[in-house]
Amino acid sequence: MASKRSTFRILTQGKCPRCGEGDMFLDGNPYHLGNMGKMHKTCKQCGLRFEPETGFYYGSMYLSYAIGVFSSLIVFAIFNFIFGISTTWSFIIVAGVWIGISPFLFRFSRTLWLSLFTNRHRDI
Ligand SMILES: [Zn+2]
Numbered sequence: 749m750a751s752k753r754s755t756f757r758i759l760t761q762g763k764c765p766r767c768g769e770g771d772m773f774l775d776g777n778p779y780h781l782g783n784m785g786k787m788h789k790t791c792k793q794c795g796l797r798f799e800p801e802t803g804f805y806y807g808s809m810y811l812s813y814a815i816g817v818f819s820s821l822i823v824f825a826i827f828n829f830i831f832g833i834s835t836t837w838s839f840i841i842v843a844g845v846w847i848g849i850s851p852f853l854f855r856f857s858r859t860l861w862l863s864l865f866t867n868r869h870r871d872i
Pocket of ligand 1 (some may be wrong): 765769796
């Protein structure tokens, strides 16, 4: 079983969910928007296919949406209920945060989606 730290690294850095070493994405920086969705076909370390079937990542959009909505509710609650900032400004802050994290969230949800369908092993 993977340690929490390595699972965190895999999900936040877009590493292969099976070996934890190979890069899933061509460009390591998700904020280079032109290359945001470009992926390697297979893992350079263990050979895992990163797109097992056509349209595989369609489901990751639902994951991305759910994570985005949940995190937005938390951000809204922090600014509106804890800091007492007006509802309008809290929505503006939420929109800014959501736009800001979108490239990261795109990759995070794809990596998480693939990891849900991949058995993790460390003996490679
Ligand atoms: Zn791999």
